Each structure stands twice: as structure tokens, then as C-alpha cells.
Amino acid sequence: MDAIDDLNRWMMTEGRVSNDPTKVVSHFCTTLIDAGIPLWRANIGQRFANPLLIAWGIVWTPESTETYDVTHARMLTDGYIGSAFEYILENQRPLHKSLRDLDPETDHVSYLELAQAGGTDYYATLLTYGDQSQHGCTFATQSPDGFSAKHLQMIEAAKPGLSAALEPVTMRKSSKSLLRTYLGDGPSEAVWSGTIQRGERTTLEAVVMFSDLRGFTALSDCSEESVVFDALEGYFDVVVQSVEEMGGDVLKFMGDGILSIFPIRSAADRAHQCQQATRAAKGVLSGLATLNQRRAETGKPPLDIGIGINVGQVSYGNIGSPGRLDFTVLGKAVNVASRIEGLTKAIGQRVLATRSVAETTPELFTACGSHEVRGLAESVDLFHLSDPT
Template identity: 30%
Template sequence: MTTVSHQNVVDWLISARHPVDNPDSWMVECCERMVEAGLPLWRVGVFIRTLHPEVFGRNFIWTRGAPEIQIGSVDFDIQNTPEFQASPLSILFNNAVEVRGDPNGPDAERFPLLLDLRNEGATDYLALPLGFLDGTGHAMSVSTRQPGGFNPDQVAALRVIIEPLARIIEIISQRRTAEVLLDTYVGNRAGARILGGQIRRGHNDTMQAAIWLSDLRGFTALSDRLPPETVVEILNHYFDCQVTAIRSRGGEVLKFMGDGLLAVFPIDEYVDDAAHVCARVLEAARESRASVEALAFPVGDAVERFRFGVALHVGNILYGNIGGGNRLDFTCIGPAVNLAARLEKIAGRLGRTVVVSEVFANACRHDWRELGEFPIAGFSRAQRVYGLAEETPVVMA
């Protein structure tokens, strides 16, 4: 019988410093240490439920001899699929109990997963609850190709290892959850800064950026004649039309303000060329325009159609923590942001979807049409404004 020296693994889990920012390499090392300790692991899966608006859970699969960890995610619909309901993990998640199955026995008829494992040479399968201190339940599954499956000592060792293992995985998971929540609510760059320790008022940086400020035309009238629930649903679809385009081109959405959206596209003078960044911003604006124009929302017997306006500018902004007491907001301020806000109002008056400042127009070579000079409240001189030559203005009543 193979001797299991699981205490070495337990000591490593308890005493070592584990890299929470690189869970892939950590899982590889952990699995390799368990194999060295005498556990005949062939495949290990870690299944973590997440706190994410679109993702139900993530899975990390280590296979002995494979070059890297396989990482996947599933949405909330997975819970209703026949595959999940006929899975050992469904029983584990619903009842918080171990589930063991023999791929070469009658269990394979009950769990189709075991049939797949049998075809790959597996001789045993064990799913173990991975309990976190906050009471949430997760799972780890192990399978082997050892003749006869896991022996009693090996199963006992796995049950001992799972406790300290769960603590480390919980720490890694909580770090990941914090990153996801910060990314969801304040943006990815702001989230990274907050996790990096920039949590005090006065932690601010000055940076150059292209600024995006948009709003939905006719939103006040829309809110007045439609139920609030419908308005919220419309806003979610409307923001979807912009956020994907913005983020795919390097922008960060900082704030939703009613029907307004503030985003920035940082310009690193050592890496980025302002012309290239502004060209990406213009691509995002044109894609968003097409998406909003194509948006059709049925309300009763009618179909609502929408238009929006976006102002684009380039300038220096103050980016960081602003607020009072222990309630802070990670955002950006400065004259450049104020100018973008004023330009967005001009876009509405002119019936334009996209308007840009003279600075943006100079940075982004395009077929611009000069729209004139406009006095801007709070600014000492009038500002020259440009629009897309191909755009036909539409002034809404």
C-alpha cells in the first residue's frame, strides 16, 4: 500500500506564503506536492461559486502531465441543465456531502461524468465539500487511475488536507471577488488602485486622457411616461450599447449618472500615442451610435427608438479619491471634464450624436465639420466645436 505523507502538504499550506495574485501556478504546485506526498492524483478540479452579476461559478482543472491549468466559467443557467442536475457536484452543492463514484461500476450509469472519466482510464472519483468560513459551499473533485481506486489511507489524507486547503482557496477567492466587485462598481483601473492601497482621500494622480461624456436624448420625457421598471430596463440596454465598445478599446467607465455616462481613455505618454487613443475612442463612439440606433424596445403596442449624444475631449484630469469622511468616490475631475460636460449639452442643441473639442479633432485626423465657436460657462474664451461630416443633425422636439 502506498504511504501518504500528507503532513508535508498540510505544513506547506499552513506555513507558506501563497501568491493570491497567481492562483494558476499555486494550484499546479499544490497538486504536484500532493502527488509527491503519495496521493495518486490524475485530475483535480476546484469549483468556486462567485459573487458576479453574470457568472455563477468558475472551475480550475489540473490534469497530471498537462502543460497548464484549464480555467472555465459557467453562467446561472447551468443550474437548470440536465448535465448539472445529473452531476455529482449537484448533490454536493445541494447537500454539502461527499460524493464518491466508481467509473467502472454501476455509479457510471447514474452519473454520465463517470462514463467520460472511465473512457479516459479513471478508476475512482471523489468530490469533497470545500467549506468557506462565510458559510458558502464550494467543491473540489479528485480522480485517479490507480488500480482499485483510492485506498482508505489516501481518502483519509484528502479529508485532512481539504481543511487547510479550503482556507487558502478562500483567501484567493476573496481576493478575486474583491477584484470583480471593484471592477464592476468602480472600473478596472480604479479597482486595481484601491486594492493597491489608494484608499485615502487625497490619493490622486494627474493623467492625460481622452474623455467621453454621453447621455440619452429625451430621457426626462421617457421617464415621465413609462413605469420606472421599464425605464431601468431601457437604461441597461442603452448602457450595454456603449460599455462594450468603450472597454474593448481600452476605456474605463467611471460613472453612470442617471442616463449619463462618464468614461476615460488614459494616454500614457511613454506607451501610447494620443492620435491612436483618440482614433479608438472615435471607433467606440461610432459603434455605440450604430448600436443605439438599432436598439428597439417594445412597450405595449409601440416600439421605442433611441438617440444619444456623446462629447469627446482630450486633457489632463485629476484621477483618484474624492469625498467626505469615510465615504469616498474614485472618479476624475478637472476643467477638461467640465468642458466635456458642456460640449455634450451643445451636442444636444445641435442635434448631433458626436461632437468633439478642437483638441480632440487635432489629435484624431478625420473628416470633421466645424460647427462653430460657442461660449462655455466658466471658461474665459469660446470653444471651437467639431462634428462628423457624415452625420446628419436631428433636433428633437
């Protein structure tokens, strides 16, 4: 067992501080092979503390090492139900299973796929971390003799080192994923690095897009909560997907309002980001049309929105009390985007933009006059999309 002792030492020292899960798993598996374990495939699954993703993991083979994510929805499918991961978590014990003579009617599809690829034997076991969270790992072989009792003992003996190396990686990934889920990519990185503390702010130029669901108050007043949440989730999906596809960050959900920004990192980037925000707005309208088709098929009323786009200087940072913070973005550019969105219904256009945005793609916009905007001394020239489709 000297090789396993050496492996544990490496995992608890170099592996633990590497912050490279692919390197850790690759070293773990190749060392097991060198120690005499006929390893063909390994799947190291790590559970997330995240409302969107429930797990991530690494699949190792001698040819490649790949990472994957698992959503909560996946846990309700046949991909998880009846799998080895479900078994070990539910029964709190390892699983050793031959991949020979499987029954297609009763054996899980993952076993059948491994057997079809040449697998002969399979072992699944738990990793337990310091916070008592549990994670799974599975191993498969193509050896005609399968895994021996000694092989399984060696795998179990090597688990403390693997846990020591992967636990800090998993904790960091969980924390970062939570920040990204609630703050978006750019702000989450700033908060994670500690550059935005309470009272601090970052000032930058950005394109601001504010979208709002029309008729939301009436929908809330006359509908059950499940109906309201269903409408919000569909609307949020459409906006977030469109913004992120165009490289923007969704910063805030405010009831049915969504605040997004497209940061401008240089003068040369200004026109491009205005165009990206415009494309995102068009993507929202297209996505909403598709959503409304699906809603109509189930007898649900259509949803409508208003979008305001502006560009200018904004400041974002953490505000609040010593024990409770909120991440927010402030500035005149934000206020104008919000208030011109409020004019969309009165003007009769779903997307309105200021001149500084519209002039970057004049072929996409049509002037709709100068309008008074609450809080501003001077009226603002507004433009609507010439072809919203």
C-alpha cells in the same frame, strides 16, 4: 499519511503566501499522485462575492492547468443544474460516483463527458473558509479500480491545507473584482494599492467621453421599472463593451449618463487615445443599431444617445466623509465633455468632439461651427463624425 501532513504544512506556509493559485493547485495534485492517489483531473471551484461573476476556478490535468470564471447566468443553465457542484452545496456532503454504466437520460452531461474521455470514478467535496463561505472541488480518475476509501480519506485529510492556501487568494480576488466592477481597471488598482485615500487625488491628462441616453426622462415617466431597467442594461452593455474594447475605463454611471476616460500616459500617446475614444464612439453607434434591431423585433421603441468627447487634464480620487467615500473624476475637461454632449440634440449630431480630439483623425470629422458652452467664457469649435456608421 506523512505525505499528507507534509502537504498540509506546505500549503499552510509557502502555499498560503505564494498568491499563485495555479502553483498551489498543481502542487496539491502532484503531491496526491506521489502519495498514491490515481488522480487524472481536478476542478477547484471558488465562489466570488461579485454581482457579475459568481465563481472562478482552476482545472488541473497532468498536461495543463487552466483558470475559468463563472457568471451568474451560467448558474441557471444545465451546466450547473444537476452537477456535482450543485449537489454538494445543496446537500452539504461529499459525492462519490462511479463513471461506469452511466445513463445518458438521467446523468449530468459533465459525468458523461468525463466517462467518454476515459474517466472511471469521481469524487466531489466541499471546502469551508473562515467566513463560512463554501467552495467545491472535484476529482476524477482513469484507474480501472477507481478511488478507494483510503484515497478519499487522504483527499479529505489534505483539504485543510488546500483551504488555507486558497482562502487568502480567493478573498483578494473577490475584493479586487468588486473594485474593478465598480471603478474600472486603472482606478481599482490605485485604490487597491492604497495610493488614493480620502482627500487625495491623481491628476493626469485623459480623453473624456460622456454619453447620455436621449429621452430617458420621458421613458422613465411613462414606463414600468422593468422596461426602464431593460433599456438601461442594453444601453450600458453597448457603451461599456465599446469603451473597454478600445482600452478605456468606464468610471461612473450617473443615472443614464456614462463617464469614461482614456488615460494619456505620455505625449506620444495623446493622438492614439483620442483615436481610441473616437473608435469607441463609433462602436457605440454600431452596437446601438444592433440593439435597436433586437428591440424592434420584440416591439420595443428604439434608443438614441448623445456623446461628447474632449481631451484635457482631469483629477480623480476618493471624496466623502470618514465613513463613506465615493470615487469620482473632476476637471474642466470633464465639464466640457458633458456640456458638449448636451448640445448633440440641438446641433443634430449624435457625436460631438472638440478640435483637439478631431484633429487627430481629421478624415473622420466634419466641422460644425463654433458654439457657446455653458460655463465657458469663449465659444468652442465643435466637430461631428463625418460617417457615424
